[in-house]
Amino acid sequence: MKKTIKEQKMVLVILLSNIFIAFLGIGLVIPVMPSFMNIMHLSGKTMGYLVAIFAVAQLLTSPFAGRWVDRYGRKKIITIGLLLFSVSELIFGLATEVLWLYLSRILGGISAAFIMPGVTAYVADITSLEERPKAMGYVSAAISTGFIIGPGVGGFIAEYGVRMPFFFAAAIAFIACISSIFILKEQLTKEQLKEISAAAKHTSFITDLRKSLNPLYIIAFIIVFVLAFGLSAYETVFSLFSDHKFGFTPKDIATIITISSIFGVVVQIFMFGKMVDILGEKKLIQLCLISGAIMAVVSTVISNFWVVLAVTCFIFLAFDLLRPALTTSLSRSAGKEQGFVAGMNSTYTSLGNIVGPAVAGILFDLNIHYPYLFAAVIMAIGLGITMMWKENPMGESLQE
The missing domain is CATH 1.20.1250.20 (MFS general substrate transporter like domains)
Incomplete structure (x- = not known):
């Protein structure tokens, strides 16, 4: 025992x-x-x-x-x-x-x-x-x-x-x-x-990757990619953006990120369950994508430290709610394939973490506002994809 x-x-x-x-x-x-x-x-x-x-x-x-x-x-x-x-x-x-x-x-x-x-x-x-x-x-x-x-x-x-x-x-x-x-x-x-x-x-990684392209899974995994892409792109250029545009010190940047992260986690702990009960996973995911896209655009037109802090808090909150909502939805729909779904969740997250920072860095050299605007576009595309996402398509299929 x-x-x-x-x-x-x-x-x-x-x-x-x-x-x-x-x-x-x-x-x-x-x-x-x-x-x-x-x-x-x-x-x-x-x-x-x-x-x-x-x-x-x-x-x-x-x-x-x-x-x-x-x-x-x-x-x-x-x-x-x-x-x-x-x-x-x-x-x-x-x-x-x-x-x-x-x-x-x-x-x-x-x-x-x-x-x-x-x-x-x-x-x-x-x-x-x-x-x-x-x-x-x-x-x-x-x-x-x-x-x-x-x-x-x-x-x-x-x-x-x-x-x-x-x-x-x-x-x-x-x-x-x-x-x-x-x-x-x-x-x-x-x-x-x-x-x-x-x-x-x-089992092998290649067979699992091919399986993830099945229509039953691909929409959910695309949203996983969008989440990872948007968050990693935002975090990668945030410190560079804050330094170049506002002259923030490492301590200023650390303060903003720490407070924003704590705010997101606290709301997640105390309100996530209630929000899922009221909205459901799909609507909460869509709300987070909308909020994240809007706040990414707003980030390009603000300058005051406290306004930057407030906007960053809401962006982190959107990502902090989006991640568990998506994970919960995937887990609920996976049936007996929890291991496969968890593995592919990690894979598509890694892919987003690769592409997001690389693209954000290239765009930053062109214009410091471009990474945020591109992240907003990606989240808007993700929102459009969720419109094709039927409730629990994987769960229904796997129960058959």
């Missing part, structure tokens, strides 16, 4: 700390991007590529990492991921040439691809079916908190030097790696790992 969550508090704390640190490090780069851009004389296109290359590395590594988690064990993959993450942050902090920045982000993407499935699988191993949703909720909260605190931590630590946030991330990731080596124990035997690995060979 598996122990309860309370009885495994220390193990869960280590696991949640690992995933939190990974996503904290991802967010650290956002407020110091303008400073790096100025110090190293980089273009907006290059900064966009630096964000996109992380997602490319994560996307390409994820299918293999998932299988390695089943083949070599959760603990090994988690600790390797943390070590790679520590090295990647250290390289970014020490880099004086753009090639080293790219290498750092590639290693960072690979490390994220290792840590995420490793932690998720470990949590599933140590929890019962009854407590698993609660534990996975903790994992999701750790990820969200890392994203929220990351830019804030990066901005405030940057007051002591623009490279200090990366040295800080490298240090805590290394400490987490050492802690995991001594505290975590592999939950599955070699025989169990072989059995799981053998079962996983019957």
Whole structure:
């Protein structure tokens, strides 16, 4: 019989700390991007590529990492991921040439691809079916908190030097790696790992990708892509836009992102369920896309710090409500194919995270307003696509 969550508090704390640190490090780069851009004389296109290359590395590594988690064990993959993450942050902090920045982000993407499935699988191993949703909720909260605190931590630590946030991330990731080596124990035997690995060979990433193009799924996954594209494009240029247009400092940028993120998460926690009950997932998704598109356009004509903060709060709120609404709708419609839908959800999110920053960086070099306007157009297209989305088409089909 598996122990309860309370009885495994220390193990869960280590696991949640690992995933939190990974996503904290991802967010650290956002407020110091303008400073790096100025110090190293980089273009907006290059900064966009630096964000996109992380997602490319994560996307390409994820299918293999998932299988390695089943083949070599959760603990090994988690600790390797943390070590790679520590090295990647250290390289970014020490880099004086753009090639080293790219290498750092590639290693960072690979490390994220290792840590995420490793932690998720470990949590599933140590929890019962009854407590698993609660534990996975903790994992999701750790990820969200890392994203929220990351830019804030990066901005405030940057007051002591623009490279200090990366040295800080490298240090805590290394400490987490050492802690995991001594505290975590592999939950599955070699025989169990072989059995799981053998079962996983019957599926492949290519077959799942082809299946996602089925009319039953494609509309929902296009909206997933739109969400990731819009959010990553907005976040990528936000710090550059704020620096170039308003002269905001890293601390100003960190403050805006942190307050906006907290606002979005608080509303999500206390009002999301009620909004779904009143509107339903589809209407809430459409409302979020409309709001996001309007606010992206409004962002190009404002200048006051407090107005920028207010508009950013509502943009983050739209994205923070859109993500769980879409995930809930997909999960409700997936029937027995929860694993497939969850995997493709991650894949299309990664694709959006690749294309969004790359396009935003290129457009930023042409005109600093273009990335926001293009993000608005993409969200408007996503809104149009939802008009063709019938209620629960996947669920009905899968029940047949």
